[in-house]
Structure formats: C-alpha cells, structure tokens
Amino acid sequence: MLVLEQIHTYYDRIHALKGVSLTVRQGEIVTLIGSNGAGKSTTLRAISGLIKPRLGRILLDGQPIDPLPAHAVMRLGISQSPEGRRIFARLTVEENLELGAFTRNDKPAIRADLERVLALFPRLRERLRQRGGTLSGGEQQMLAIGRALMSRPRLLLLDEPSMGLAPLLVEQIFRIVRSINEQGTTILLVEQNAHAALSIAHRAYVLETGTVVLEGPASEVLASSQVREAYLGG
Amino acid sequence: MNRIGMLAARHGLRTGALAFVLLTYLTLIGLPGRLADLAMPVLAGVVAIFFWLVLRRSPQLGGIYGSLGGTALWAGLLAGGFYAVLTAFFVGLLANGVRVQLVFDKIVPQNLAALYAVMPGVLLSGELSPVGWLRQVGLLGLAGVVAALLVAGERRLRRRQLPSLAALRWLPLLLPFVLLAAVIGLGSPAVTFGGNNQGTIRLLLAMLAVGSGIFAARAARPGGGRRVLWALLAAALVGLPFLLDQFQNSVMGIVFIFVMMGLGLNIVVGFAGLLDLGYVAFFSIGAYVYAFLAAPFSSPWLIAQLQGWGLPVSGPLVSFWLALPLTMVVAGLGGVLLGVPVLRLRGDYLAIVTLGFGEIIRLFMLNLSELTNGPRGLLNIAPPTVGGYSLGNPRDIFLLALAGAALIALVANRMDGSRLGRAWVAMREDEDVAQATGIHLVYTKLMAFAIGALFAGLAGQLYAARQTNIFPENFSLFVSIDALSLVIVGGMGSIPGVVLGALALKGLPEVLRGVDEYRIITFAALLVIMMIVRPQGILPSLRRGRELQEQGGSRADQPSVLEALPDSAGESSLAKKER
Numbered sequence: 001m002l003v004l005e006q007i008h009t010y011y012d013r014i015h016a017l018k019g020v021s022l023t024v025r026q027g028e029i030v031t032l033i034g035s036n037g038a039g040k041s042t043t044l045r046a047i048s049g050l051i052k053p054r055l056g057r058i059l060l061d062g063q064p065i066d067p068l069p070a071h072a073v074m075r076l077g078i079s080q081s082p083e084g085r086r087i088f089a090r091l092t093v094e095e096n097l098e099l100g101a102f103t104r105n106d107k108p109a110i111r112a113d114l115e116r117v118l119a120l121f122p123r124l125r126e127r128l129r130q131r132g133g134t135l136s137g138g139e140q141q142m143l144a145i146g147r148a149l150m151s152r153p154r155l156l157l158l159d160e161p162s163m164g165l166a167p168l169l170v171e172q173i174f175r176i177v178r179s180i181n182e183q184g185t186t187i188l189l190v191e192q193n194a195h196a197a198l199s200i201a202h203r204a205y206v207l208e209t210g211t212v213v214l215e216g217p218a219s220e221v222l223a224s225s226q227v228r229e230a231y232l233g234g
Numbered sequence: 235m236n237r238i239g240m241l242a243a244r245h246g247l248r249t250g251a252l253a254f255v256l257l258t259y260l261t262l263i264g265l266p267g268r269l270a271d272l273a274m275p276v277l278a279g280v281v282a283i284f285f286w287l288v289l290r291r292s293p294q295l296g297g298i299y300g301s302l303g304g305t306a307l308w309a310g311l312l313a314g315g316f317y318a319v320l321t322a323f324f325v326g327l328l329a330n331g332v333r334v335q336l337v338f339d340k341i342v343p344q345n346l347a348a349l350y351a352v353m354p355g356v357l358l359s360g361e362l363s364p365v366g367w368l369r370q371v372g373l374l375g376l377a378g379v380v381a382a383l384l385v386a387g388e389r390r391l392r393r394r395q396l397p398s399l400a401a402l403r404w405l406p407l408l409l410p411f412v413l414l415a416a417v418i419g420l421g422s423p424a425v426t427f428g429g430n431n432q433g434t435i436r437l438l439l440a441m442l443a444v445g446s447g448i449f450a451a452r453a454a455r456p457g458g459g460r461r462v463l464w465a466l467l468a469a470a471l472v473g474l475p476f477l478l479d480q481f482q483n484s485v486m487g488i489v490f491i492f493v494m495m496g497l498g499l500n501i502v503v504g505f506a507g508l509l510d511l512g513y514v515a516f517f518s519i520g521a522y523v524y525a526f527l528a529a530p531f532s533s534p535w536l537i538a539q540l541q542g543w544g545l546p547v548s549g550p551l552v553s554f555w556l557a558l559p560l561t562m563v564v565a566g567l568g569g570v571l572l573g574v575p576v577l578r579l580r581g582d583y584l585a586i587v588t589l590g591f592g593e594i595i596r597l598f599m600l601n602l603s604e605l606t607n608g609p610r611g612l613l614n615i616a617p618p619t620v621g622g623y624s625l626g627n628p629r630d631i632f633l634l635a636l637a638g639a640a641l642i643a644l645v646a647n648r649m650d651g652s653r654l655g656r657a658w659v660a661m662r663e664d665e666d667v668a669q670a671t672g673i674h675l676v677y678t679k680l681m682a683f684a685i686g687a688l689f690a691g692l693a694g695q696l697y698a699a700r701q702t703n704i705f706p707e708n709f710s711l712f713v714s715i716d717a718l719s720l721v722i723v724g725g726m727g728s729i730p731g732v733v734l735g736a737l738a739l740k741g742l743p744e745v746l747r748g749v750d751e752y753r754i755i756t757f758a759a760l761l762v763i764m765m766i767v768r769p770q771g772i773l774p775s776l777r778r779g780r781e782l783q784e785q786g787g788s789r790a791d792q793p794s795v796l797e798a799l800p801d802s803a804g805e806s807s808l809a810k811k812e813r
Contacts, residue, residue: 048670050666050669050670069669069674069675070669070670071669071670071672071673071674071675074669074670074671074672075672079670080670082666082667082670086664086666086667088659088660088663088664088667089663090663091659091663095659098656099656099659099660099668099671100671102653102656102657102660102671102672102673103671103672147671151671151672
C-alpha cells in the first residue's frame with residue numbers, strides 16, 4: 001500500500017533521513033521505533049507531505065505522492081495524528097472533530113463517523129462542548145486520533161501516541177489503536193515506547209540516526225538482542 | 235483575614251489607584267476646565283462608573299461579589315478610600331510647592347477644583363484640612379460601596395432570574411429608540427439644549443443610538459424578537475441620514491467608510507489571523523483606480539493616452555457603478571500580489587512585510603507623478619450619480635456607505651460560517667495541522683488577503699468619491715493603524731464589533747473636538763485603558779472572546795480555587811446564553 005524508497009531529507013544542511021525504505025501493507029499495523037532524533041517523526045512528516053524528500057520516492061498504491069503538498073496527500077486517504085497531539089486548543093472538541101472531516105462533504109456519513117469516533121472514545125462524548133485545551137493529556141491524545149479518523153483515512157499515521165501518558169492510559173490508547181486496525185484501517189505507528197508498540201504491531205522497523213537498522217515481524221524484533229539492549233532495558 | 239478577603243482588598247486598592255491615575259490624567263490635560271459647569275457631575279459619574287466597570291469585570295472576584303456582598307463592600311470601600319488618600323496626597327504635594335505646572339500648564343486651581351469636586355474648598359485654600367480630607371475619603375468610599383453593591387446586585391439578579399424583574403431585561407432594548415427620539419428632538423428648532431454644542435451632542439446621541447442598538451440586538455434572545463430588533467435597527471439606520479445635518483452626515487459617512495474597511499481587515503486579521511499593518515494599500519488602490527476612471531483629466535499620462543486614442547478627456551470614463559467591479563478586481567489582485575510573497579511568513583514577520591507594502595504603495599502614488607499627479611493629487615473626482623441626479627452630498631455618501639457596509643457585513647457573516655471560514659479558524663490556530671487536515675493553505679491565505687483587499691478597495695472608491703480630491707498623504711500608515719485599532723477595539727473577529735469600533739475610533743474624536751490639542755492624547759489614553767480593562771474588545775466574537783479569556787484566565791498569579799466559583803467569567807455569561 002505505502003512504499004518508501006531510499007528517502008533522504010535534510011533540515012538545512014543536517015542530513016536527517018539517510019535512505020529510509022519501508023513498506024506498509026494493507027491492513028497492517030507497522031511500527032517505527034527508535035530513540036530521540038532517529039528520524040521517526042521526520043519519516044512521518046515526509047509521508048504526509050509536510051517536508052519534501054530531497055532524494056527517493058514515496059508511493060501510495062504505486063503512485064508517487066512525494067511531490068504532492070500536504071493537503072493533497074491527505075485527500076488520498078493518509079491522515080496523521082501529529083507528535084505532541086497539536087489539537088486546536090481553543091476550539092471545542094466537536095469543532096476539532098469537524099475540522100478533521102474538512103475535506104468531506106457528505107454530511108450523513110460525517111455524522112456516522114463522528115458516532116464511530118465517539119464510540120471508540122466515550123470520554124470525548126462527555127467533553128464535546130469543552131475546549132480542546134481543557135482536556136487531560138490522554139483525552140487530548142484521543143481527540144488527536146479521533147480527529148485524524150474523521151477524514152476516514154485508509155492509512156493512519158500515529159506519531160508517539162504514548163508520549164507523556166500514564167502507563168494505564170498508554171495501554172488503553174493502544175487497545176483502541178488495535179481495534180481501529182481491526183475495523184480495517186492500516187496504521188503506521190511511530191513510537192519511543194518500543195515495548196508497547198511491538199506488542200500490537202504486525203511488523204516493525206528500527207530506526208537509528210536516519211537509517212533502518214533492523215526490520216521484521218514484531219515478535220522477532222521484540223526478541224532481538226539489539227532491541228532489547230537499546231530500548232527495552234536489557 | 236482569609237484568602238478571599240485578601241484578594242478583595244488587593245483588588246479594591248488597585249481599583250482606587252487606577253481611578254486616581256485616570257482622573258489625574260484628565261486634569262493634567264485640562265478636561266475639567268473644558269467641561270466648566272458640567273465638570274463636577276461628569277467627573278463624579280466617571281469615578282462611579284469606573285469603579286463599577288472595574289469591579290464587575292474582575293474574573294476572580296466575580297464569583298465572590300455574587301456570593302458575598304460583604305466582601306464586595308469591603309473592596310468598594312477600599313477602592314474609594316485609597317483613591318481619596320492618593321488624591322489628597324497629590325493635592326498636598328501641589329499645595330506644598332511641587333511645581334508640576336512647569337510641564338502641565340493645565341494645572342490651575344479651577345481645573346483641580348473641578349477634578350476633586352468632592353472637596354473643592356480644601357483645594358482652593360491650598361491647605362489640606364483634616365475635615366475635608368475625611369469628607370473626601372468618606373464620599374469616595376461611598377462611591378466604591380455603591381459600585382460594589384451594583385455589582386453584587388447585578389450578579390444576584392442574574393443568578394436567580396427573578397420573574398418579576400425579568401421584564402426589566404427589555405428596558406435596555408428601548409435605549410436606542412430613546413436616543414433616536416432625542417436626536418429627532420434636538421433637530422427640531424423648538425428644542426434648544428447645550429447652546430453651541432447642540433450639534434455635537436446630537437451627533438454623539440446618534441452614534442450612541444447606533445451603538446446601543448447593536449448591543450441591544452445582540453443581547454436579545456435569538457429568535458423572532460431579535461430579528462424584529464435588527465429590522466428596526468436597520469430602519470433606524472436608513473432614516474438617520476435624513477435626520478442629521480451636513481456636518482453630522484459627513485462624520486457618519488467617514489465612520490461607515492471605515493466600517494467597510496474594518497470589516498475587510500476583520501477578515502484578514504480577525505478570521506484568518508494574519509496581522510496586516512499595510513492594509514491602507516488596498517484602500518488607496520481602490521481610491522486611485524476610481525480616481526483614474528472618474529477623473530482621467532488629472533493624470534498627465536492618462537491625458538496623453540486618451541488624446542492618442544482620440545478620446546475626450548473632459549469627463550469621467552465610466553460611471554461610479556461601472557467602476558465598482560473594476561476597483562474590486564484590481565484591489566483583490568493587489569491582495570493576491572501581497573499575499574504571494576508573504577505566504578510563508580507568520581506573526582511579527584508578516585506584520586513587518588505588510589507594513590512595508592503599505593508604504594510602497596503610498597510612495598508609488600507619491601512618485602509616479604506622470605500617472606498619479608504626485609503630491610498634487612487627483613482632483614475633481616466625479617460623485618456617483620443615479621439618473622442624472624448626483625449623489626455627492628454628505629447625506630448620500632452616508633447612505634452609500636451604509637449600504638456598502640451592510641452588504642459587506644452580510645457577506646462576511648456568511649463567510650464566517652462557511653467552509654472557508656472554518657479553514658481560516660484552523661489556519662489561525664495551527665498552520666501545520668490545518669494543512670494536515672486537508673486545508674489548502676495557499677488558497678486559504680490568498681482568499682483572506684484577496685477578500686479583505688477587495689472590501690478595502692470598495693471603501694477606497696467611496697472615499698475618493700466623498701473627498702472628490704485625493705492625495706497620497708490621505709493614505710498614510712495612520713489609516714492602517716486606525717483600521718486595525720478599530721478592529722481590535724471593537725473585538726477581533728466580530729462584525730458588530732467593527733461598527734462599534736469605528737464609532738468609537740472615528741466618531742468619538744469628532745465629538746471630542748472640544749478638547750482640542752489634547753484630543754489625540756486623550757484618545758490614546760482611552761485606548762490604553764480599554765486594552766487593560768477589556769482586551770477582547772467591546773463586543774468580541776464568541777470564539778475570540780473565549781480565546782482571550784482563556785489566556786487571561788490561566789495566568790499564574792490568579793488563584794485556582796476561584797476558577798471553580800460559579801459565573802466567574804463575568805463577560806461571557808451573555809455570550810453563553812446566546813449560544
């Protein structure tokens with residue numbers, strides 16, 4: 001479904017991604033793990049069109065999407081829950097979700113998707129008229145994911161959904177991520193919390209200073225000594 | 235003393251100090267002397283109203299005043315008392331040989347006496363008698379108490395919604411009509427009031443009628459009643475030009491031309507959140523485009539061209555109405571022209587570039603003298619006509635400005651709720667995420683610039699028709715600042731707010747002409763106070779109000795226990811009901 005071929009990106013003269021290649025197949029949860037500064041978020045930003053790769057190609061269903069601007073990529077069915085959540089803090093929860101469906105015009109279907117999101121995150125239903133900024137961290141994360149789902153994406157990009165959340169909440173969020181996947185949405189999950197990510201993913205890529213150093217089924221990656229030492233505390 | 239008592243005390247002291255600064259300032263610029271006999275009642279009223287306004291708006295004290303009348307009284311007493319102490323100290327300084335007069339020549343006994351009207355005898359003798367001092371403390375403390383009682387009473391009333399008093403809610407809605415009746419009354423030769431100032435008073439009343447009408451229509455419950463009020467207000471507005479004389483109409487005309495401009499800028503700044511300091515550029519483009527079309531004989535280059543084509547150069551090329559679409563297109567293109575290079579700029583950088591753009595256009599108009607006739611300007615611009623009848627007099631211009639403003643307000647209102655409006659909100663909040671939600675950033679930004687510019691162009695065309703002669707200096711940076719200020723004062727993102735802002739910023743200074751050389755500084759002081767007391771503007775849009783309140787409310791120095799108190803956000807209770 002999504003293929004990255006030898007992606008190189010730069011921030012000014014800093015070489016951020018040095019030839020990253022990865023594949024996400026229909027229906028999968030693929031996770032991209034690595035430490036701070038490894039290039040995980042940069043990879044997502046490149047996919048969603050917020051930065052342009054200098055070299056390499058990004059293909060969606062065989063079609064190159066790397067030349068497209070972010071709003072056009074989004075219209076092809078790739079939707080992102082950004083790092084640090086970045087919800088519209090001064091708009092209400094409802095307005096946040098509505099903006100997630102900005103590209104769509106079919107009111108009844110939007111209504112149905114709103115119900116679906118609220119069924120996934122019942123907490124959001126209680127908070128519909130509240131300003132986004134007044135939500136707790138976990139609720140904001142739910143809102144960010146919910147907003148991304150409102151465009152009814154085929155591929156959902158999740159950037160560190162566990163960031164800053166209590167372990168119990170992380171578990172809850174990951175359960176929901178899995179059920180979103182089971183309902184048919186393909187997911188590319190970027191995480192620092194390798195253990196949690198590997199426990200729900202089908203396949204994994206390990207990124208280190210801009211290159212993929214390890215890839216394979218999640219269980220294998222979880223078992224590999226390299227990962228155990230680097231990310232799971234031995 | 236408990237925590238709430240401490241808060242109330244601190245707040246009371248601060249209010250008293252602010253009142254002292256305000257009134258001393260007014261004395262320094264000689265306002266009391268100007269007001270002569272009216273000074274005592276006016277200034278006493280100013281103090282009382284000031285106390286009331288400050289006490290009632292305090293978000294953290296709002297809840298307290300509602301629940302604890304005693305604390306409110308305590309704060310009010312402190313406010314009044316502290317004010318009295320400060321003034322007494324100030325007067326004491328003056329009486330004991332501190333010569334402020336060297337700088338502030340308006341400090342003369344009669345001014346001071348008027349200012350400290352509550353203790354005139356003390357002042358004139360130059361001595362501070364203990365009795366007089368106590369009397370002042372007492373009187374101002376009383377003023378504070380009255381203000382506090384008002385606040386507390388108001389909140390209780392609102393909380394309990396007493397049925398017998400609910401009917402009183404309709405009283406303020408009558409205000410615009412009362413004021414309008416007064417305007418009509420003052421216009422008839424039978425009524426004389428205020429001597430030479432009758433015309434000014436009438437103008438002030440007319441502006442107050444429009445302003446209070448907008449408040450009333452907003453405050454009314456949604457539904458049939460509000461629609462009727464809006465209709466009556468519209469009818470009153472259409473009637474207003476026929477009630478006013480030439481001068482009054484001409485002031486109102488310029489006010490509403492600024493309303494047109496403000497509504498356009500409100501789209502750029504209020505809706506889309508793009509700070510534009512060079513907005514005058516589009517106003518001047520509109521004015522000049524119309525001037526070229528309506529007075530080609532003023533431009534040497536145009537004369538040469540027209541003669542080259544064998545066309546007559548004596549009259550306008552096209553009528554006002556035909557020029558309208560042309561002006562709009564050119565101004566809109568100007569907006570895109572500015573928009574493209576600044577697409578990637580945000581915040582301060584955007585402000586600086588737009589500032590430069592405004593100046594560039596003005597310098598073009600000044601130096602392209604072949605085309606624009608430079609500083610000598612374009613002269614004898616034709617007024618709009620209908621069937622051979624010229625619409626050049628101030629009354630017609632006011633009517634046209636009203637129509638233009640109404641049209642723009644309608645369009646802007648539709649846009650606010652549209653898809654584009656939502657895209658603007660998202661963009662204002664977070665450009666990256668907006669883009670990732672599928673919003674076409676380039677298109678959305680350019681649309682904001684283009685639509686804003688187009689409205690300014692329209693205003694510019696009407697302005698040129700009103701002035702009949704335009705010069706580059708008509709389009710200085712100050713026009714941009716005026717337009718931006720009126721949007722901010724009115725309440726960013728709020729359409730009725732723009733009208734109120736224009737009335738306050740372009741209308742009031744005309745009324746304030748009595749204060750002559752201190753007009754602008756007085757006005758500046760009013761702006762500063764306004765921004766402290768009510769940063770969200772006179773009549774903020776619902777969402778913007780929320781935004782600013784949140785920022786203010788989360789300041790670290792405000793105790794969190796109080797945020798839980800009911801109705802603590804005093805300003806928004808009206809807005810909440812409206813939703």
